[in-house]
């Protein structure tokens with residue numbers, strides 16, 4: 001009887017935990033979608049109104065502003081990581097993110113489209129449990145303005161990038177390439 005009860009309890013707990021994770025997954029996906037939308041609007045408005053050189057400032061200032069707001073509002077770590085990186089502070093993938101990017105590359109090679117490609121996992125690290133979410137970012141034609149082959153980037157943008165990001169490695173991308181991913185890390189109770 002006792003064994004049966006604990007088995008039932010275990011099943012209930014597992015189902016409850018799965019439900020919690022599904023709710024969290026939906027919340028995270030929603031926040032990422034809003035963030036990408038906000039970012040896209042800021043980028044296209046700046047590109048249209050002030051030109052691509054001014055939009056470099058949007059990428060430099062708007063993105064970290066959004067990461068900081070999400071960190072303080074929700075207690076999550078949110079950032080964009082790259083397969084090659086322009087700003088190492090925010091863009092360098094950790095081990096889990098590197099494995100995720102490698103998985104995305106493989107899935108793309110196997111015929112899956114990058115759009116809405118994600119990886120979700122609950123992990124245990126030395127410091128505790130985390131829910132992790134990675135969402136692929138493909139290179140769209142507009143992205144090549146600042147991430148395309150170095151010698152195809154307009155001279156004024158190249159000059160700005162060289163000045164602000166002297167260690168820039170995030171160039172040489174063609175439309176359709178995997179550029180990186182949005183990464184979210186949510187601390188969980190033990």
Ligand code: HEC
Pocket residue numbers: 052053054055056057059060063064080081082084085086087088090091137138139140142143144145146147170179180181
């Ligand atoms: C106007 C220039 C510009 C355009 C257009 C642009 N980016 Fe960037 N991108 C930047 C800059 C500048 C950074 C570094 C931001 C920072 O300092 O955190 C960056 C950083 C990134 C990063 C973070 C990893 C890294 O390399 O530091 C990703 C991912 C990224 N861009 C993806 C994209 C995608 C996808 C597009 C197209 C939808 C795009 N970018 C369009 C200028 C641009």
